[in-house]
Amino acid sequence: MICYHASHEQFPPGKMLELAQLARDSGFQGITCSDHFYPWSSRQGQSGFALSWLGASLQATGLTHGVVTAPGWRYHPVILAQAGATLSEMFPGRFWMALGSGELLNEGVVGRRWPAKSVRMQMLYESAEVIRSLWAGETVNHYGLFNAEEARLYTLPAEPPMLIGAAISPETSEWVAGWADGMITISQEQSKMVQVVEAFHRGGGKGKPMMLKAEVSYAETEEAALQGAWQEWKTNVFDSSLLAQLRLPSEFETASMYVRPEDMHPHVNISADIDRQFEWVKDYLEMGFSTITLHNVNREQEMFISRFGKKLVKHSGL
Numbered sequence: 001m002i003c004y005h006a007s008h009e010q011f012p013p014g015k016m017l018e019l020a021q022l023a024r025d026s027g028f029q030g031i032t033c034s035d036h037f038y039p040w041s042s043r044q045g046q047s048g049f050a051l052s053w054l055g056a057s058l059q060a061t062g063l064t065h066g067v068v069t070a071p072g073w074r075y076h077p078v079i080l081a082q083a084g085a086t087l088s089e090m091f092p093g094r095f096w097m098a099l100g101s102g103e104l105l106n107e108g109v110v111g112r113r114w115p116a117k118s119v120r121m122q123m124l125y126e127s128a129e130v131i132r133s134l135w136a137g138e139t140v141n142h143y144g145l146f147n148a149e150e151a152r153l154y155t156l157p158a159e160p161p162m163l164i165g166a167a168i169s170p171e172t173s174e175w176v177a178g179w180a181d182g183m184i185t186i187s188q189e190q191s192k193m194v195q196v197v198e199a200f201h202r203g204g205g206k207g208k209p210m211m212l213k214a215e216v217s218y219a220e221t222e223e224a225a226l227q228g229a230w231q232e233w234k235t236n237v238f239d240s241s242l243l244a245q246l247r248l249p250s251e252f253e254t255a256s257m258y259v260r261p262e263d264m265h266p267h268v269n270i271s272a273d274i275d276r277q278f279e280w281v282k283d284y285l286e287m288g289f290s291t292i293t294l295h296n297v298n299r300e301q302e303m304f305i306s307r308f309g310k311k312l313v314k315h316s317g318l
Helices: 013-026 050-061 077-090 104-110 117-135 170-176 190-205 222-236 249-255 274-286 301-314
Strands: 002-006 030-033 064-069 095-099 140-143 147-151 162-166 182-186 210-217 291-296
Touching: 002 013, 013 030, 013 050, 013 301, 030 050, 030 291, 050 064, 050 077, 064 162, 077 095, 077 117, 077 147, 095 117, 117 140, 117 147, 117 162, 162 170, 170 182, 170 190, 182 190, 190 210, 210 222, 210 274, 222 249, 274 291, 274 301, 291 301
Parallel strands: 002 030, 002 291, 030 064, 064 095, 095 162, 162 182, 182 210, 210 291
Antiparallel strands: 140 147
C-alpha cells in the first residue's frame, strides 16, 4: 500500500483535506497524518488537531488512515482509546493508530516534567496495555505512571484497530516487536534501516506488518527540490534523542542554523525525477515494508500527488 502523508505542520486542515482527496483521486491507497501541537518551525506555520481531522478525511476519501500519536501527556490513554474506538466504529477496518514515546515539542504544553526516555517507554507500554484492554470491552483500573479508574468504553468497533509501535532505532524496534501489532519507522540510510528491520524480526515481529514513512522532496528542478527540502525540513535532520528534547519551534530553528542544503541528502529523497522517486519506493518494498507513506516535504504538493499517482496507476500491483 502506498500512502500520502498529510503534514498538519505545513498546511491548514482544510487544505490538507483537499490534498487527501486529490491523493485518493490520483491513485494513492491510504493516508497518514502527523499529530503535533506545534510545527517544527515558524516557517511551516500550522498545527491542526489530528483527531478532529481524521474523522473528516476518513469520510471524505474512503481510504484507510493512520496516525502516529503519543499517549500519556496531551492525551490520557483512556481518551486515545475512546478516539480510536469511535473512528473504527464509524469506518470499520480503515483506521490504525501508532504509539510513540513523544517529543517535548508537543507534550510540554501540559506543564509536566519531561522524563528520561526509559520512563517514557514504560509509560508507552502501560498505555498500550490499557488501550488494548479498553478496546476488548474490559473495565480498567490501572495505577502506574498514569492512573485509570473504572474506565470502560461503551462504544466499540466490531474489530479493534491495529495498534502499531513507532520505532527509529534498532533497540526500540526490537522492543515494540514484543507488544505491537506492527511497526512504523522512518526512512534513513539503508544500512540503518536494515538494522531496524532485523531487530524487529529478532524481537518477534516476523510476519507482522512493517510500515515506513519516507521523506521525499520532488519539484520541477533538482535545485527547487533541494531548496524546498532545506527550507521546510532542515529542523528535522537531527538524531531522535535531540528532537525529543527541544521545547519550542524557535529552539529547532536555532539548532538548524548551520544546516546546509547539501546536508539534507541523507535525510530526504531529493530528486526532480519522478522515476527515481518511484525506484526508492520499490527499494523499500523489497526490504519488506508493506505500507509506504510518502511525505513530500516541500510545498509542491499537487504536482507531486498527480505525477506520482500516475506512476501508481501504471504499476497498480504495488
